[in-house]
Amino acid sequence: MSGLVPETVQKVARAAGLGPRESDKLNDLARETKDMKPEDRLTTDYGVKQPTHDDWLKVASKEHTGPLLLEDPYGREKIMRFDHERIPERVVHARGAGAFGRFRVLESASDLTFAPVLTDTSRETPVFVRFSTVLGSRGSADTVRDVRGFATKFYTAEGNWDIVGNDIPVFFIQDPIKFPDVIHAGKPEPHNEVPQAQSAHNNFWDFQYNHTEATHMFLWTMSDRAIPRSWRMMQGFGVNTFTLTNAKGERHFVKFTWTPELGVHSLVWDEALKLGGQDPDFHRKDLWEAIANGVYPKWKFGIQAIPEADEHKFDFDILDATKIWPEDLVPTRYIGEMVLDRNPDEFFTQVEQIAFCTSHVVPGIGFSDDPLLQGRNFSYFDTQISRLGVNFQELPINRPVCPVMNFNRDGALRHTITRGTVNYWPNRYGVCPAASQSEGAYLEYAQKLAGIKARARSAKFQDHFSQAQLFYNSLSPVEKQHVINAFAFELDHCEDPVVYSRMVERLADIDLDLCRAVAAMVGGDPPGKAPARPNHGRRAPAISQLEFPGAEPTIASRRVAILIADGYDKVAYDAAYAALTAALAVPLVIGPNRRRVTAADGSTSVQPHHHLEGFRSTMVDAIFVPGGARSAEALAKNGRALHWIREAFGHLKVIGATGEAVDLVRKAIGVPSVGVSEAGEAKESYGVVTLKDVKPESFKEAVEIAKGATGFMEKFFYGIAGHRCWERELAGLNTLV
Numbered sequence: 211m212s213g214l215v216p217e218t219v220q221k222v223a224r225a226a227g228l229g230p231r232e233s234d235k236l237n238d239l240a241r242e243t244k245d246m247k248p249e250d251r252l253t254t255d256y257g258v259k260q261p262t263h264d265d266w267l268k269v270a271s272k273e274h275t276g277p278l279l280l281e282d283p284y285g286r287e288k289i290m291r292f293d294h295e296r297i298p299e300r301v302v303h304a305r306g307a308g309a310f311g312r313f314r315v316l317e318s319a320s321d322l323t324f325a326p327v328l329t330d331t332s333r334e335t336p337v338f339v340r341f342s343t344v345l346g347s348r349g350s351a352d353t354v355r356d357v358r359g360f361a362t363k364f365y366t367a368e369g370n371w372d373i374v375g376n377d378i379p380v381f382f383i384q385d386p387i388k389f390p391d392v393i394h395a396g397k398p399e400p401h402n403e404v405p406q407a408q409s410a411h412n413n414f415w416d417f418q419y420n421h422t423e424a425t426h427m428f429l430w431t432m433s434d435r436a437i438p439r440s441w442r443m444m445q446g447f448g449v450n451t452f453t454l455t456n457a458k459g460e461r462h463f464v465k466f467t468w469t470p471e472l473g474v475h476s477l478v479w480d481e482a483l484k485l486g487g488q489d490p491d492f493h494r495k496d497l498w499e500a501i502a503n504g505v506y507p508k509w510k511f512g513i514q515a516i517p518e519a520d521e522h523k524f525d526f527d528i529l530d531a532t533k534i535w536p537e538d539l540v541p542t543r544y545i546g547e548m549v550l551d552r553n554p555d556e557f558f559t560q561v562e563q564i565a566f567c568t569s570h571v572v573p574g575i576g577f578s579d580d581p582l583l584q585g586r587n588f589s590y591f592d593t594q595i596s597r598l599g600v601n602f603q604e605l606p607i608n609r610p611v612c613p614v615m616n617f618n619r620d621g622a623l624r625h626t627i628t629r630g631t632v633n634y635w636p637n638r639y640g641v642c643p644a645a646s647q648s649e650g651a652y653l654e655y656a657q658k659l660a661g662i663k664a665r666a667r668s669a670k671f672q673d674h675f676s677q678a679q680l681f682y683n684s685l686s687p688v689e690k691q692h693v694i695n696a697f698a699f700e701l702d703h704c705e706d707p708v709v710y711s712r713m714v715e716r717l718a719d720i721d722l723d724l725c726r727a728v729a730a731m732v733g734g735d736p737p738g739k740a741p742a743r744p745n746h747g748r749r750a751p752a753i754s755q756l757e758f759p760g761a762e763p764t765i766a767s768r769r770v771a772i773l774i775a776d777g778y779d780k781v782a783y784d785a786a787y788a789a790l791t792a793a794l795a796v797p798l799v800i801g802p803n804r805r806r807v808t809a810a811d812g813s814t815s816v817q818p819h820h821h822l823e824g825f826r827s828t829m830v831d832a833i834f835v836p837g838g839a840r841s842a843e844a845l846a847k848n849g850r851a852l853h854w855i856r857e858a859f860g861h862l863k864v865i866g867a868t869g870e871a872v873d874l875v876r877k878a879i880g881v882p883s884v885g886v887s888e889a890g891e892a893k894e895s896y897g898v899v900t901l902k903d904v905k906p907e908s909f910k911e912a913v914e915i916a917k918g919a920t921g922f923m924e925k926f927f928y929g930i931a932g933h934r935c936w937e938r939e940l941a942g943l944n945t946l947v
């Protein structure tokens with residue numbers, strides 16, 4: 211995959227000393243890892259060398275290719291082994307990819323827990339993280355509208371700890387018994403297995419209407435959170451309520467959060483839709499490319515904590531997974547950070563075979579009575595047994611880095627060989643006694659319980675709308691509009707009028723304006739009078755993703771297309787390319803075709819990474835078009851080039867142009883008020899950054915102009931770091947796609 215990345219970027223990263231770090235887990239995996247070396251020769255799986263890759267043993271002569279001989283053990287092994295290559299895909303979250311990394315606590319949480327992974331600031335804990343979509347099959351597209359999984363396995367010295375989270379902090383259901391229903395409703399419909407990896411269909415919305423506790427969650431999935439720009443730009447949430455116990459034996463209820471250093475950013479919907487076809491692997495390539503380039507994604511790790519005594523002090527039940535703990539009531543305390551710095555060596559044995567279980571916690575970390583969590587604790591272990599077999603925890607990617615010893619034995623594909631004559635406890639030798647507390651045994655918190663046996667939930671679980679309103683109210687105007695657009699799209703795909711008209715009614719339980727705006731698009735009747743549940747008008751912090759712009763403005767890892775044709779302005783091109791590379795962005799040169807493109811002065815030529823037809827504007831974050839009369843003229847006559855610029859403009863991307871290319875950009879965008887001053891001169895506006903008249907004579911001069919006098923490059927970079935130009939959308943200029 212390194213072919214995806216311009217080599218120069220990797221060189222800069224290497225020169226900066228960026229590279230993956232060794233860890234206990236990577237060393238552990240090395241035992242099982244082999245490279246293919248030139249001196250290796252073909253063998254069967256049982257080790258016997260073979261003379262060919264290509265011919266089955268036959269009864270053959272010069273004239274006649276006779277029947278195959280079943281006796282060929284090599285032929286049989288090759289085919290039959292292949293026939294059984296597949297294992298069941300995950301029943302949900304089937305599509306995903308991941309990477310290795312490390313976690314470190316920066317501020318001890320010893321007031322909350324005695325778990326060293328959260329208290330020992332000298333420790334670096336190896337991790338593997340798998341990101342995923344939920345509904346689609348293993349071969350579906352990355353950029354669909356869906357929740358994203360964000361599952362982390364910490365290989366701690368006390369055993370494995372898994373936080374199996376999502377990029378959205380709440381869930382559709384309160385009781386695990388409803389999980390098959392919500393997933394059946396969302397997955398392809400049973401009669402024709404349509405649609406793939408989409409919630410835009412009758413059954414999904416039929417369920418959402420009928421199952422009102424999903425209201426809060428479906429609003430999140432209609433927001434931009436469900437179409438992330440990158441897995442590296444998503445938050446992660448443990449969703450369920452866990453507990454932490456400190457050395458004094460005090461217990462807190464807690465929620466876990468990951469917040470990305472790069473900020474929380476999304477695609478725009480039209481872009482996501484197109485990428486589904488143009489580059490279905492967009493997210494997994496993005497993660498791979500960033501790590502290969504040494505631009506390691508980083509997240510802050512945060513904890514929200516509520517003392518045990520305060521459990522009932524809130525107007526929501528803190529054990530209800532359809533509710534957030536609003537930040538103004540329970541602020542997140544960031545205590546650690548995680549960096550992903552190494553791509554996997556092999557997808558199947560590492561990404562496909564990794565098995566997460568919410569029940570995997572280490573001493574100092576515990577569960578709560580959150581019913582969804584308790585159901586999950588059962589389900590994950592069970593699903594791994596069916597997917598990978600009873601010995602799944604022996605697989606290299608899953609085995610802990612600390613000693614494992616017990617009397618669990620046998621089962622399919624057991625491969626640990628445990629010496630000794632007993633496999634039970636108690637035994638006459640006293641072999642493998644239980645651990646004491648001082649030896650680090652996991653002791654359950656002595657929680658006092660009382661109640662009656664009933665299929666019921668506490669009264670606060672019955673409120674299904676307050677936090678849905680809180681979420682909607684907390685969005686910015688642009689984000690609200692995106693929610694409206696998302697409903698308009700989704701309900702347009704529901705042919706059954708019962709489904710879309712009832713859903714429109716349901717939206718009135720959240721916000722009447724939202725309901726009316728969606729009804730205007732899809733049909734259905736908004737209620738004439740005030741709804742039964744008027745919007746309470748309250749807002750909460752840290753819900754709008756615009757509140758997470760990123761730790762500091764950066765263009766590192768952002769893809770910037772440089773559009774050129776023969777006759778391009780070499781000085782402007784070189785200056786931009788060098789500045790982008792130095793900033794660890796990924797410049798991608800796009801030509802009319804992949805033949806070398808010659809500069810205006812004929813002194814040099816460059817090999818484009820891609821051509822205008824092969825690559826698309828959707829796959830980059832910004833576009834730069836250097837001047838050069840012949841280049842600009844050729845691009846102006848090329849419909850695909852015009853489409854590139856126009857589409858990027860519609861998708862709110864920053865566009866930079868110099869010299870003759872400024873007019874080309876104006877022509878492509880075709881909106882007279884944009885990029886043109888009152889005097890008819892090109893100017894920067896709505897994220898279109900131009901530099902028309904300055905003609906640097908040398909590369910050095912160009913860099914200086916770009917950096918200093920005009921601030922061209924600074925403005926261009928600053929725009930890219932801001933992700934998208936929302937002002938363009940607010941001005942209604944984004945409908946050009």
Ligand code: HDE
Pocket residue numbers: 300301302303306340341342358359360361374375376381385386387389447448449450531564565566582583585586589590591593594
């Ligand atoms: Fe999962 N979920 N889930 N889920 N989930 C699985 O386990 C399940 C829920 C999540 O990258 C399965 O290994 C139940 C919430 C992620 O390998 C399965 C319930 C959250 C992943 C399962 C939930 C998640 C899974 C399928 C309701 C966010 C992918 C394959 C009680 C906190 C992990 C597998 C990976 C995967 C069951 C609800 C996140 C069947 C029964 C809430 C990120 O065990």
